[in-house]
Amino acid sequence: MNGASREALSAAREQLDALTDSTSVDAAGLAEELAAVTALLHGEGTLRRALSDPAKSGEAKAALVRQLFTGQVGGATLDLLSGMVRSRWSQPRDLVDAIEELANTADLIVAQRRGALDDVEDELFRFGRILSGSSELRSALANQVANGEAKAGLLHSLLGGRANPVTERLVTRLVTAPRGRSLESGIESLSKLAAARRSRVVAEVTSATPLSDQQKQRLADALARIYGRQVHLNLDVDPAVLGGVRVRIGDEVINGAIADRLEEASRRMAG
Structure with missing residues (x-):
């Protein structure tokens, strides 16, 4: 707009x-x-x-x-x-x-x-990852021949009782009325909307191995200082990421050794 x-x-x-x-x-x-x-x-x-x-x-x-x-x-x-x-x-x-x-x-x-906004954010992110990793599920949910009721039933079998009811409603609404959007872009928009509700930036973090709680906290604190807002981390593990962490916030990507990159970014912000 x-x-x-x-x-x-x-x-x-x-x-x-x-x-x-x-x-x-x-x-x-x-x-x-x-x-x-x-x-x-x-x-x-x-x-x-x-x-x-x-x-x-x-x-x-x-x-x-x-x-x-x-x-x-x-x-x-x-x-x-x-x-x-x-x-x-x-x-x-x-x-x-x-x-x-x-x-x-x-x-x-x-x-x-209900104090469940964090859960909804995380569930939207996880569902997006499942969707991107399953061409069969993506095809079933994007099938223009299948009616909305059938798609809603499939989603309920996947999410009912496993995800927050708000998550299920949001995803069902997107799948049954995509309005010309891809499911991936729709899920990403919902995730950003959930983060904005808490005035937070969403950072998609990919590391070669799972981050410890201390590493996650240090990363979140460093990114918060750079962006001037609280940052919510969506975490993913990919062994192909060698020697560091890849962080994507919107269209901006920070690649390489995280300590060096964040230090460099901090200096730029300070300058």
């Missing part, structure tokens, strides 16, 4: 936080309703364009939201959607992407309230 859409999304995030600051708001129900609206707008181009049309007044678009969704969704969802359509969006898809992000964020808030 760029320009107006970035500002609109930022305002929507603030509104969601304000709504869910009250524990009386059913965040799980909010997530479900927002996901349903996402699916509707994804399939209805005319409505999507009408709700993001810059030529229409914000109040006119909010009135259309009330006309369409009153009685179909709860008051919190209605307020959130009304506020979003009053904002200006650079393109219609941005509005739908934003509603989907808020649906996923509302589910992450459920996990956060």
Whole structure:
């Protein structure tokens, strides 16, 4: 997103936080309703364009939201959607992407309230690794012929009772409504969203052998000093990584002996 859409999304995030600051708001129900609206707008181009049309007044678009969704969704969802359509969006898809992000964020808030956000982050990462390592599973979940119910059933057989319910809901939503994304990129986006919920950076760390608790803590502390934010480590082991650790944060990759690289990065930051 760029320009107006970035500002609109930022305002929507603030509104969601304000709504869910009250524990009386059913965040799980909010997530479900927002996901349903996402699916509707994804399939209805005319409505999507009408709700993001810059030529229409914000109040006119909010009135259309009330006309369409009153009685179909709860008051919190209605307020959130009304506020979003009053904002200006650079393109219609941005509005739908934003509603989907808020649906996923509302589910992450459920996990956060239960003290399970770390578990959800780790489970998303592990599922992504399983997915990348199994072409058979990837094909089954990406199969465009199979219906959503069959895919949801397969996921439940894999995750039900083994993963946090929030993790299962997020992954099921992605698999049954990918909206043109690959499963890998979708899982990565969910992981970043979970990390952002805790204002943390996600670092994918690959080492030749498992890191000790002390090594993990030193690495996390060093990266936190460099990036100025708490860093969550997603750990993987690959014997092909010789003599050090590979760290990827977003598009940035630190290769080689970790102590030397971090010392070099620290000097650059200090300079």
